[in-house]
Amino acid sequence: MSILLGEDQVAFGAAAGRLVAARCDTAGLLGLLEPAGRDDRAFWAAAVADGWSAIVVPPAYGGLGLGLVELGQVAQAAGAAPVGMPWLAPGAIVARALLRGDDRAAAQAWLPRLAAGERAALAFAEGCEALPGTPEVRWRQGALRGDKHGVVGGLAAAVALVWAGDGTGPVLALAELDGSVARRGIDSFDNSRLPADLAFGGTAAQVLASGEAAHDLARELMAAWAVVLAFEQLGGAEALLWRARDYAVTRRAFGQPIGAFQSVKHRIAELYGLVEIARANCLHAAACDGTAEFARAAAAARLSATEAYDTAARDCVQVHGGLGTTWEGGLHLHMRRARSLAAECGNTLRWEDWLVDAIAGIAL
Amino acid sequence: MSILLGEDQVAFGAAAGRLVAARCDTAGLLGLLEPAGRDDRAFWAAAVADGWSAIVVPPAYGGLGLGLVELGQVAQAAGAAPVGMPWLAPGAIVARALLRGDDRAAAQAWLPRLAAGERAALAFAEGCEALPGTPEVRWRQGALRGDKHGVVGGLAAAVALVWAGDGTGPVLALAELDGSVARRGIDSFDNSRLPADLAFGGTAAQVLASGEAAHDLARELMAAWAVVLAFEQLGGAEALLWRARDYAVTRRAFGQPIGAFQSVKHRIAELYGLVEIARANCLHAAACDGTAEFARAAAAARLSATEAYDTAARDCVQVHGGLGTTWEGGLHLHMRRARSLAAECGNTLRWEDWLVDAIAGIAL
């Protein structure tokens, strides 16, 4: 695939941008911050109607049969808001798992539902580990038992892909989140992500991969997940870059636009550098999906996008001065989202390690 | 001891500053950079005449009986030049070892010579390790065999304190550097430090401490050494801070002094912060010599002084633009010295680890 976007891909991203602009506003997003357990269902319904949930699902299962590049365009638009729902990335990653896993029946059962907007979650993390070496959640005789932590969308997802152990090694298992699952909501700084701890109490689950294959698939899914989140982070960082720029050319202090002060001007120029490097890495990673370089490219995208969004959140607020710190101004929506996205599929420390392992050829 | 300098201490530092100003100039220092094996002997002779080598030696041995605070004032003046000889810190640390070690005869033999300006070296490092856990240089039956690397002053020192092993554990041994020692000079970017690899070929040496005591003494000496070097680094950083400031108020571009541009102005203000934090840490470390906090305080001084000097070297050159990069301008004297001092008693990675070990109470 080329690193240059095709016309269709650009159009796809532009349509997503229009949807976000039409349906998301600061007041609405602020309203989702404090009540735990609420996300923007209406927006997700509209996004599903526009095909967001169907992007990576093959046409045979009711999807659009597109790839990470198109998914990335949509994620970038979502990140620019930032939208008040967590369903885009997990749904696509569960679909990817079904397409690469061993269980054809599961694929046939779930892919059409995912394409139609079924809410999915990725239950990989335990404690502070995004992908624990030896998961404590156990899969035995078709059922899952044990606790997963900080599952994004965990409060309302219908299905979850779970990283578990079967006593001999890891498995990736797909579970419908029925009454056997106790969901303990987490009151978070970014509540529309609907984070919850999930306690599986004998929940029926189908194994999509096990042993070495589960391990490889999980790492591959983490990489793809990281790329989708990196595009969301890129979207947020880019939105903040331009907000900082627009404020700096209009706001005046000491008789001149604040953008004339090099402390402001150079800060924004540096931010431009971070955003463009992140963008280049995101596009490169999406374009080399399926190649040997994908693991490295995904990690590079993740690291540079996290740095760009975190820096943008810090610096855009600082450029705005006091106005950057108000509730109503809403810049903290991005500040919070920068933090939740930085943790959601493994922190930067973990991604640095994964990248070095891949670069230096260290066994995992 | 107080963190406030007494009048005597201030006067001591001021005298050292006058000596450095009178005896060191850029042209002279540049002349020592390229020929390997030359240092400023005349300056050292004048410094010895002013008591620099006698500072920490007790009066009973012909010294001044002062402490790290006074030594630090002198080191700071030396760092401001930066002087073209490496003898100040090693001599004081060898004296400290003699005062704390077990060998009274050695103390009586060597302390008067050190006070009189005898050139000493600290031969601790092997390979990239500043204080190897299991040194490969062996002490057996009164003699040393094996290689030490990058010994500062190694090309011309008369005596060296050597970190070695006796087969059962570490020892600190004092050796006169006679014909049994092969000195392989290192052609360096900062040649007046006279670095050399030393190959001991059965060199007679007296053990000052062994086993656990040697280990503790070595760590204690490393801490004191770090404080002296931190003062040298502070002196260099401070000199660069003011050179950058002076240049920024006089040099004009685009019709105004370059110090009016915030990129320059804030860079220098940040440098001021690093210098003042380093100064406070250096004074604090020197003042708490002998207390339980010394190890931590020394590491903090070392880390902040290294950061200050490195940043000053980078930023002062950048503020000077092209003029900062010429040979004749001599700013590279500080750039080079910043690098050699950063390595001389263990790199920052090692000092970070030592500091965390001390903070977190981790066994060594």
Add this chain to the structure above:
Amino acid sequence: MIALDAWRAQARAWLASVAPRFGKEAARGLAPEAHLALGRAYQRAKFEAGFAGINWAPEWHGQGLTPLHKVVFEEEEMPFGMPMGYFGVSLGISVPVVMQMAQDRDWARERVLAALRGDEIWCQLFSEPSGGSDLAGLRTRAEPDGNQWRLNGQKLWTTWAQHSDYGVIVARHDPALPKHKGLTYFWLDMHAPGVTVRPFRLATGDAHVNEVFLDEVRIDDTQRLSPVGGGFAAAMATLMIERYSAADPAGFGPPLEAFVALARVRTIGGRPALDDGRIRSVIARTYAMRSGLDAIRTRAMRMMEAGMEPGPEGALSKLVSVRSRQRLSELAIDLSGALGLAWDQGAWVKDDWVQSWLSAPTMRIAGGADEMLLNTIAERILGLPQDHRPDKGIAFRDVPV
């Protein structure tokens, strides 16, 4: 006068004795009114125990001790999380200004007593929508009207205005003068007709700052605190009142010990975080920075004890420590991974990384933004040139907007 060591011991003992009544656990989960009441009660208790107005003269109901005694008490007070926030501006800035500059001295003495007892609270009406850092760019008008002045305009960022009985205010009496020359300083009854206070929320959800609208508010010329046109100089002078106050090398966020404790229980790829070089580097460098600021502070205290003027390097503390606190808090959250998402809105900022991270940006802006602090260091300490200032030397109304 009581020696500092003895004073410190006395303060610590008293604070420990009242901590169960007023400390962070007592304040936890209280509704806003109850929390304010607790704050007033704590202030009253301080006054009665002789820990209020520490460095104020006895004729102003103070303890007649030195600024050092005040700083020492504040240092000891900080770790308890006492409900003292309501009185920071009131007793730290506004009331001292009234003490120094009010025309009616008896009235001022009454106010000081009421404020020290926590019965009355004062706010400071400086910043405006048009500029926080650019204080002298303020637009609120004070038009002379016989023996009175008429105030019209809007203030912003007014801390605790919603609970304040009085405020000090800087307003523009003449827009035809250059911006710094046309300002005058007054005090104001916050319950006067035409004063409307509207609290607004910050990113943390907190609502301790306010918009204050002034609509034809009439004040008497006796409420003037500066000469006409002397408002900017007076405002600058009042900023110096705060010079002697406790710094915090932790940037008013969690102590480093809390980070070390977190690193002990977190893992990175299954290995202890405390063994990881990245985490070790952050711990070591944070320690070195904080110990440096601490030594600067200690040295300043020693110099003040010795009757000397401390060096200008004290100006570094907020700049360096708060920026570092922001990064450290982010890292603490990231390090916690899925466990870092939870946020307890009631937690105390020195106990909680999310609280510390969310409020750090406000700290980097309020009371001197990073950029202004760097300018101050560059210009005042190092003698570097001032920025280009096209707003200087021309009539305020001619400054381009």
Add this chain to the structure above:
Amino acid sequence: MIALDAWRAQARAWLASVAPRFGKEAARGLAPEAHLALGRAYQRAKFEAGFAGINWAPEWHGQGLTPLHKVVFEEEEMPFGMPMGYFGVSLGISVPVVMQMAQDRDWARERVLAALRGDEIWCQLFSEPSGGSDLAGLRTRAEPDGNQWRLNGQKLWTTWAQHSDYGVIVARHDPALPKHKGLTYFWLDMHAPGVTVRPFRLATGDAHVNEVFLDEVRIDDTQRLSPVGGGFAAAMATLMIERYSAADPAGFGPPLEAFVALARVRTIGGRPALDDGRIRSVIARTYAMRSGLDAIRTRAMRMMEAGMEPGPEGALSKLVSVRSRQRLSELAIDLSGALGLAWDQGAWVKDDWVQSWLSAPTMRIAGGADEMLLNTIAERILGLPQDHRPDKGIAFRDVPV
């Protein structure tokens, strides 16, 4: 026209074939004259093999290929350490200017051929002691004198002037005009009477830059390359000539593989450096940064291939990569501890950390200092305001000094 892939293969094969004669090992330890002779021989070999003047028209003795072919060749050439430095300014800037602007076209064609064959070298006389970043602030005078001009003044930072036969020069013909308006562009015989070249050394010990003194140097008006007063515009236009040249995400320093290799053999407190979180973080972040710059470069190439104008983000490469190279080189030296002190002055910059560290500051200043690059990004790409410029719109002689 030859396809890029085939061209790349062809270039690589040829470079490999001549590497034993011209590569870094062949150049090692040569005396200056011998090194220059090797450089000329390499340039001649390039010309004869059809790799010189790649994107120049055949009537200018070029190969008539695209700028992309040139960039591809440069990318392939970079790792060999060929002795090509002497011709960078000559063929990259000065000769193209002559090609575009010289009045006597036949004479120009002769010069181009001699330069492409390595027989003649051109320098560029722009910077002066009074300012590097502030190019338009130059003071060298060009006074009209009949059909001639008299040059007086001093140039600085003139790369390879000591080996140059000719130079292009910008001088001030009228100090009564505003600074940007009073400049005119000429070419100059470096052997003309009154031209004195004095090489000086940089921090690395290298002496490839010069002071050039101009004392009553007479040149003919036919040597004028721009309209009178058009010197600044012409100088800016020539900077665009260099737009299509190989970027290097390694900042023209050692590749990341070299750092990884170093980390494999170094230890920190007895443990492998490659296992240490700090070292891993640097490797990972450097990789991410360089891969981003690489993707930007690749995308620009693809766009140019497709006939599109590449985005402005290419401007980031030098700023970001060289700064990073400086830090990475410092760390490599520090990591080596006592083994890091040695310096081989003859080593090639992409092979040697000390060489890379010592020359990095020059790279951060030459050809656009970091601060100027940030200004360019801010103003040209993001539309942020220009800095305060009191030197604009007034006669040059009235600009305060």
